[in-house]
Amino acid sequence: MRMKPSRNFLLGLCSMLALGFLYYSSGRISLRGWGHKSLYDKQGFFLKLDGSLPLELMYKYGNLSEGACKPGFAAAKMTAIYPKFTKLAPMFLDPNYKRFAKIGDYLPPFGVKLQERVIDVLLSATKSYGLGEEIDSMSCKTCIIVGNGGILANKSLGQRIDDFDVVVRLNEAPVKGFEKDVGSKTTMRITYPEGAIQKTERYEDESLFVLSAFKALDLKWLRHMVFNQRLPSDIRILNPYFIQEASFKLIGLPHNNGQMGRGNIPTLGAVAITMALHNCDEVAVAGFGYNMSTPHAPLHYYEKIRMSAIKESWTHNISKEKEFLVKLVKAGVIQDWTGGICGAGC
Numbered sequence: 001m002r003m004k005p006s007r008n009f010l011l012g013l014c015s016m017l018a019l020g021f022l023y024y025s026s027g028r029i030s031l032r033g034w035g036h037k038s039l040y041d042k043q044g045f046f047l048k049l050d051g052s053l054p055l056e057l058m059y060k061y062g063n064l065s066e067g068a069c070k071p072g073f074a075a076a077k078m079t080a081i082y083p084k085f086t087k088l089a090p091m092f093l094d095p096n097y098k099r100f101a102k103i104g105d106y107l108p109p110f111g112v113k114l115q116e117r118v119i120d121v122l123l124s125a126t127k128s129y130g131l132g133e134e135i136d137s138m139s140c141k142t143c144i145i146v147g148n149g150g151i152l153a154n155k156s157l158g159q160r161i162d163d164f165d166v167v168v169r170l171n172e173a174p175v176k177g178f179e180k181d182v183g184s185k186t187t188m189r190i191t192y193p194e195g196a197i198q199k200t201e202r203y204e205d206e207s208l209f210v211l212s213a214f215k216a217l218d219l220k221w222l223r224h225m226v227f228n229q230r231l232p233s234d235i236r237i238l239n240p241y242f243i244q245e246a247s248f249k250l251i252g253l254p255h256n257n258g259q260m261g262r263g264n265i266p267t268l269g270a271v272a273i274t275m276a277l278h279n280c281d282e283v284a285v286a287g288f289g290y291n292m293s294t295p296h297a298p299l300h301y302y303e304k305i306r307m308s309a310i311k312e313s314w315t316h317n318i319s320k321e322k323e324f325l326v327k328l329v330k331a332g333v334i335q336d337w338t339g340g341i342c343g344a345g346c
């Protein structure tokens with residue numbers, strides 16, 4: 001005679017199976033433990049990076065003539081190596097900024113929380129919120145982020161830099177007297193109070209002043225400067241989402257409860273590159289690279305401070321940031337015109 005399993009036995013078996021399933025899917029037993037290797041690193045970047053184009057992009061861009069701007073190229077390449085990437089993130093704050101939910105719950109530098117009043121005042125004093133009609137209407141735009149690194153000196157890249165539709169400069173990096181190496185066009189200059197050009201007359205004509213607010217005080221400073229006409233008339237506020245995304249997602253710096261802390265601030269250059277990935281069709285960089293093996297080399301192209309000075313900076317994590325930039329260069333998401341990001345080894 002066949003014995004029927006008891007009801008209790010079946011119930012026990014089912015609950016064990018259910019518990020086992022929950023345990024497994026909660027990630028406590030990871031596939032890795034069973035001999036499966038993840039294809040992605042901790043940040044979510046594909047581990048195997050090379051410059052080759054995914055097949056669908058080869059078809060998309062195959063017929064374009066050499067050197068022509070490739071619409072959507074940077075975002076498509078970025079998505080190929082970092083599937084979590086979603087392109088939509090406006091460059092600057094505009095009167096609809098409260099609808100961009102990602103920045104509402106974070107204090108500066110990662111968001112706008114508690115800064116809404118000063119931001120509203122600043123935005124009502126600004127009449128436009130883009131790059132200007134000509135550039136905004138382009139169906140494909142190329143951007144170059146000019147970092148301040150000494151590696152820019154004596155490479156005569158000025159003309160090639162000026163060929164980009166959008167030239168982004170940072171902090172007080174000068175153009176006058178350095179045109180041969182850094183070009184003469186400045187579409188925008190992104191900065192914060194301590195890094196900004198101090199004399200109004202030194203700002204380039206036709207260039208947008210863009211504040212990247214790292215502290216609540218930075219926005220108050222901007223309000224003061226705007227209302228006392230101490231800045232060029234055309235100003236913008238960079239979307240703080242780029243600081244948040246660069247820090248927590250792309251570089252993988254400590255979240256620290258969403259507050260600024262030791263080593264969780266990306267450099268301004270990394271923030272600008274993040275902005276460009278969302279807003280430019282093609283992205284190049286020049287003047288990037290902190291090379292610790294040459295401590296006596298000049299840190300900047302325009303002054304004599306040495307590379308070793310960067311060791312004093314405790315807000316940034318230069319080595320983790322480099323890992324992020326190397327991924328972008330290796331995969332061909334961005335082009336590095338001075339080669340300082342990979343140095344000898346990419």
Ligand SMILES: CC(=O)N[C@H]1[C@H]([C@H](O)[C@H](O)CO)O[C@](OP(=O)(O)OC[C@H]2O[C@@H](n3ccc(N)nc3=O)[C@H](O)[C@@H]2O)(C(=O)O)C[C@@H]1O
Pocket residue numbers: 146147148149150170171172194195196266267268269270287288289290291298299300310313316
């Ligand atoms: C001492 C100190 O705090 N230096 C910081 C300075 C300083 O605050 C300003 O120059 C104003 O004086 O600012 C920074 O950067 P800084 O203004 O030097 O440079 C702008 C961006 O260029 C990239 N860079 C620079 C030099 C170099 N050898 N390699 C590079 O890759 C970086 O991406 C950098 O962001 C900043 O704002 O990020 C970062 C620097 O750490």
Ligand SMILES: CO[C@@H]1[C@H](O)[C@@H](O)[C@H](O[C@H]2[C@H](O)[C@@H](NC(C)=O)[C@H](OCc3ccccc3)O[C@@H]2CO)O[C@@H]1CO
Pocket residue numbers: 192214215260261262265266267268313315
């Ligand atoms: C893009 O970063 C800029 C620069 O490269 C950094 O060195 C600098 O870091 C300073 C940081 O902005 C200060 N933060 C605040 C809130 O004032 C920090 O002050 C100490 C501190 C740290 C953590 C929490 C509260 C206060 O000092 C840093 C070094 O000078 O920031 C620049 C952009 O502001």
